[in-house]
Amino acid sequence: MAYTVRTRTRASGIAAIIGAAIVLALVFLPLFASRSLIQDMFLILTMLVLAQFWNLLAGYGGLVSIGQQAFVGMGAYTLFGVVILGGIDPVAAILFSGLGALIIAIPTAFFAFRLNGAYFAIGTWVIAEVVRLLVAQWKTLGGGTGTSLPREATRDMWFVPTVETLLGVRSAAARDILAYWLALALAVATIGGIYWLLRTRRGLALAAVRDNIEAAKSVGVDAVRMKWIVFLTSAFGTGLTGGLIYMQKARISPDAAFSVTDWTAYVIFIVVIGGIGTIEGPILGVLIFFALQSLLADFGSWYLMTLGVLAITIMLVAPRGLWGLLSERTGLHLFPVRRQLVAPKPSET
Amino acid sequence: MIWVDTIVQGILLGGLYALFAAGLSLVFGIMRLVNLAHGDLIVMGAYLILVLVTLLGLSPFIAVLIAMPIMFALGWGLQKFLLNRTLGDDILPPLLVTFGLSIVLQNALLEGFTADSQRLPTDALTTASVQVGTISLGVMPLLTFASAILVIIGLNQLFYRTSLGRAFRATSDDPVTASLMGIKPANIFAVATGIAMIIVTIAALYLGLRSNFDPNIGPARLIYAFEAVIIGGLGSLWGTLVGGIIIGVAQTVGAAINPEWQILAGHIAFLVVLLIRPRGLFPRAHD
Amino acid sequence: MALLHTDGLTAHYGDFQALFGVDITLDQSEVVAIIGANGAGKTTLMRSISGVLRNAPGMVRFDGANIGGQPADEIMAQGVAMVPEGRKLFPSLSVEENLLIGTYGRKTGGHWNLKTVYDLFPILRERRNNPGTALSGGQQQMVAIGRALMSNPRVLLCDEISLGLAPVVIKDIYKAVPAIKAAGASLIVVEQDIGQAMAVADRVYCMMEGRVTLSGTPDTLSREAIHNAYFGAAA
Numbered sequence: 001m002a003y004t005v006r007t008r009t010r011a012s013g014i015a016a017i018i019g020a021a022i023v024l025a026l027v028f029l030p031l032f033a034s035r036s037l038i039q040d041m042f043l044i045l046t047m048l049v050l051a052q053f054w055n056l057l058a059g060y061g062g063l064v065s066i067g068q069q070a071f072v073g074m075g076a077y078t079l080f081g082v083v084i085l086g087g088i089d090p091v092a093a094i095l096f097s098g099l100g101a102l103i104i105a106i107p108t109a110f111f112a113f114r115l116n117g118a119y120f121a122i123g124t125w126v127i128a129e130v131v132r133l134l135v136a137q138w139k140t141l142g143g144g145t146g147t148s149l150p151r152e153a154t155r156d157m158w159f160v161p162t163v164e165t166l167l168g169v170r171s172a173a174a175r176d177i178l179a180y181w182l183a184l185a186l187a188v189a190t191i192g193g194i195y196w197l198l199r200t201r202r203g204l205a206l207a208a209v210r211d212n213i214e215a216a217k218s219v220g221v222d223a224v225r226m227k228w229i230v231f232l233t234s235a236f237g238t239g240l241t242g243g244l245i246y247m248q249k250a251r252i253s254p255d256a257a258f259s260v261t262d263w264t265a266y267v268i269f270i271v272v273i274g275g276i277g278t279i280e281g282p283i284l285g286v287l288i289f290f291a292l293q294s295l296l297a298d299f300g301s302w303y304l305m306t307l308g309v310l311a312i313t314i315m316l317v318a319p320r321g322l323w324g325l326l327s328e329r330t331g332l333h334l335f336p337v338r339r340q341l342v343a344p345k346p347s348e349t
Numbered sequence: 350m351i352w353v354d355t356i357v358q359g360i361l362l363g364g365l366y367a368l369f370a371a372g373l374s375l376v377f378g379i380m381r382l383v384n385l386a387h388g389d390l391i392v393m394g395a396y397l398i399l400v401l402v403t404l405l406g407l408s409p410f411i412a413v414l415i416a417m418p419i420m421f422a423l424g425w426g427l428q429k430f431l432l433n434r435t436l437g438d439d440i441l442p443p444l445l446v447t448f449g450l451s452i453v454l455q456n457a458l459l460e461g462f463t464a465d466s467q468r469l470p471t472d473a474l475t476t477a478s479v480q481v482g483t484i485s486l487g488v489m490p491l492l493t494f495a496s497a498i499l500v501i502i503g504l505n506q507l508f509y510r511t512s513l514g515r516a517f518r519a520t521s522d523d524p525v526t527a528s529l530m531g532i533k534p535a536n537i538f539a540v541a542t543g544i545a546m547i548i549v550t551i552a553a554l555y556l557g558l559r560s561n562f563d564p565n566i567g568p569a570r571l572i573y574a575f576e577a578v579i580i581g582g583l584g585s586l587w588g589t590l591v592g593g594i595i596i597g598v599a600q601t602v603g604a605a606i607n608p609e610w611q612i613l614a615g616h617i618a619f620l621v622v623l624l625i626r627p628r629g630l631f632p633r634a635h636d
Numbered sequence: 637m638a639l640l641h642t643d644g645l646t647a648h649y650g651d652f653q654a655l656f657g658v659d660i661t662l663d664q665s666e667v668v669a670i671i672g673a674n675g676a677g678k679t680t681l682m683r684s685i686s687g688v689l690r691n692a693p694g695m696v697r698f699d700g701a702n703i704g705g706q707p708a709d710e711i712m713a714q715g716v717a718m719v720p721e722g723r724k725l726f727p728s729l730s731v732e733e734n735l736l737i738g739t740y741g742r743k744t745g746g747h748w749n750l751k752t753v754y755d756l757f758p759i760l761r762e763r764r765n766n767p768g769t770a771l772s773g774g775q776q777q778m779v780a781i782g783r784a785l786m787s788n789p790r791v792l793l794c795d796e797i798s799l800g801l802a803p804v805v806i807k808d809i810y811k812a813v814p815a816i817k818a819a820g821a822s823l824i825v826v827e828q829d830i831g832q833a834m835a836v837a838d839r840v841y842c843m844m845e846g847r848v849t850l851s852g853t854p855d856t857l858s859r860e861a862i863h864n865a866y867f868g869a870a871a
């Protein structure tokens with residue numbers, strides 16, 4: 001009898017086909033969607049990417065960061081820096097955003113890894129504050145009040161004229177569509193990349209470290225190295241997203257770019273509500289997040305209170321989130337990472 | 350001479366930060382719980398005192414005495430009915446629940462009190478100052494510092510001289526064996542958080558008397574408190590005071606050089622200590 | 637009527653069942669020894685009676701009342717104290733504080749107090765201000781027993797009190813048993829050392845794989861019967 005190991009499930013096969021269809025539909029969305037829908041979708045996709053990277057950190061790596069705003073802000077400011085000071089095209093500058101976040105992430109990890117658990121969380125927050133305060137000192141980029149991308153840079157941005165002529169839209173709308181496409185590409189690459197990482201040997205090691213650090217060490221997993229890999233990957237991705245978000249906004253200030261509410265609190269709520277430690281969770285979470293936002297948009301602080309109460313309740317009642325509840329009930333896994341031992345069918349032996 | 354003055358002001362400011370930190374340190378010491386809503390609870394305490402002052406026409410120093418039992422009850426209930434359910438080997442639930450609580454509290458305060466800055470009413474005494482040599486010391490900062498020392502002495506007495514203090518330490522060591530002594534760890538944790546809330550109320554009084562406050566300043570207070578605790582070394586209350594003083598002095602010295610550097614200088618001091626002494630200046634022997 | 641008895645007591649650690657319907661009784665002023673090899677379920681039995689391991693209501697009765705399913709602190713308050721396996725002194729507390737905390741949940745008064753415990757184990761009086769964990773193993777065991785006695789329990793559960801100690805130290809510790817009995821407590825003693833158990837006990841239960849395999853008074857149990865009950869008949 002030969003056993004085989006597989007990670008695919010029937011549902012995941014169907015999900016892959018449906019997923020591909022959805023991505024294809026999203027690619028063609030700008031052909032018929034309104035500009036405000038495109039802007040909403042841009043927000044959904046960028047929040048999804050931020051949520052996936054925080055989930056990689058906290059849900060898989062056990063590193064609860066509340067300093068993600070450091071990487072969003074740093075990515076965004078790097079983009080503004082290289083565009084304004086270096087004259088680089090904003091689209092190309094997004095790559096520098098990732099690098100900018102990475103440069104901050106190395107000393108951050110160096111300090112924060114000295115702190116355990118909850119103290120790691122506040123440590124990352126302190127460092128995000130330090131970065132915000134330092135950036136606010138950078139007078140060339142507007143200091144504490146912030147600055148805007150120069151008009152020429154945004155008008156002549158790569159691909160924008162092409163989109164204008166292709167879709168017959170004005171420059172501002174073309175920029176939104178371009179940003180949307182980039183966000184879509186980033187989201188697909190992020191989900192694909194994380195899924196790939198979790199299915200590699202590294203990913204298995206990561207799960208081992210999260211479940212039991214001592215046991216993982218004893219079978220030769222280098223826990224410290226895993227922590228670094230996860231932290232830097234997450235910082236890079238978060239920085240890229242930060243750059244993209246602020247390329248679309250074209251206006252920046254330290255308080256907005258380093259906002260703990262916008263770039264960490266929302267992200268944590270999305271992941272916790274959707275389901276921490278799964279790839280599906282943040283996807284479900286971001287949809288709920290935006291549904292609630294449009295429902296409660298007129299109620300200001302009630303919106304955040306509702307999110308907070310919902311997240312607390314879910315953490316207590318269903319720590320694996322709504323997706324966890326769903327997949328527990330139905331056994332559904334759209335992105336299976338668990339290896340299953342499959343006995344050959346009796347007829348084959 | 351200006352430098353001596355700056356440093357003395359910084360030391361006194363450290364008293365305020367030690368008050369912010371003492372409750373955080375107490376709760377962490379007993380149940381290994383870091384309450385991310387700690388700063389927001391301080392701000393909430395300041396609003397509670399403000400409401401009592403406004404409604405009943407009391408002096409803030411009387412109002413704080415009424416606020417204390419209310420805050421104790423609140424902390425007791427919070428621990429008993431919410432936070433106890435998050436304790437365990439997994440660090441995610443307590444962090445995420447208290448973070449959620451922090452956001453809920455901030456927005457509830459915003460809804461109730463708007464984003465406008467508030468301040469507790471001061472009188473001649475609280476704005477007075479005394480002259481020591483060439484240095485002028487505010488009565489308010491002196492009172493704050495004295496309160497911080499009294500709170501730490503009080504907590505140490507409670508910890509090392511009372512039956513409840515023994516139960517705190519025993520539960521912190523080993524909750525299962527503590528239950529064999531007839532201790533209910535869930536109740537001990539609730540009482541500890543209640544006591545932490547009494548200290549939070551004292552911190553809130555001085556926060557509100559010394560400066561403006563609004564619903565959004567909680568997280569920054571949490572960060573100062575956290576830095577003081579880490580600098581001092583986990584579990585050492587006198588260490589926490591030293592930590593507060595280091596942050597306070599760094600901030601006043603930073604501000605003297607450039608007003609924009611005040612907060613930044615405090616954070617940098619924290620990072621430097623973390624770099625040189627990762628376990629703080631006065632770490633606990635076991636743990 | 638028995639002072640304490642278990643009735644079909646079962647216990648689980650997750651999916652693993654550790655006890656399968658254990659029935660034991662303890663009468664007033666009696667010393668009962670539980671013997672058995674490692675993993676027989678002796679410590680699990682102690683943890684279940686004391687409430688550290690929660691069980692179903694009705695499985696444990698004490699003085700006519702149901703204590704099964706109650707939490708450890710409530711069981712302790714009714715007069716069932718435990719000396720846990722591994723002594724489990726509180727490292728943050730001094731010797732004297734370790735003793736004092738024994739009365740936290742039960743302050744009935746009775747024979748035992750700081751003075752009488754120090755009289756029972758004089759060495760502890762000398763070391764009263766040391767941290768509990770700075771003592772030798774035998775002294776730590778004395779603190780653990782003294783701590784449980786401070787609440788003047790009616791039943792004292794002693795889990796492996798001789799484990800890891802030198803024979804001469806074990807003898808010292810067991811010397812305290814008559815005094816404990818005289819002060820009005822009944823004892824359940826978990827022992828791996830069969831000789832020690834036989835010497836101290838009025839009755840003996842032998843356990844294997846989560847079940848009671850043999851019980852009786854020390855003089856009626858043959859060496860062979862114990863051997864079979866300990867290691868299984870096939871051995």
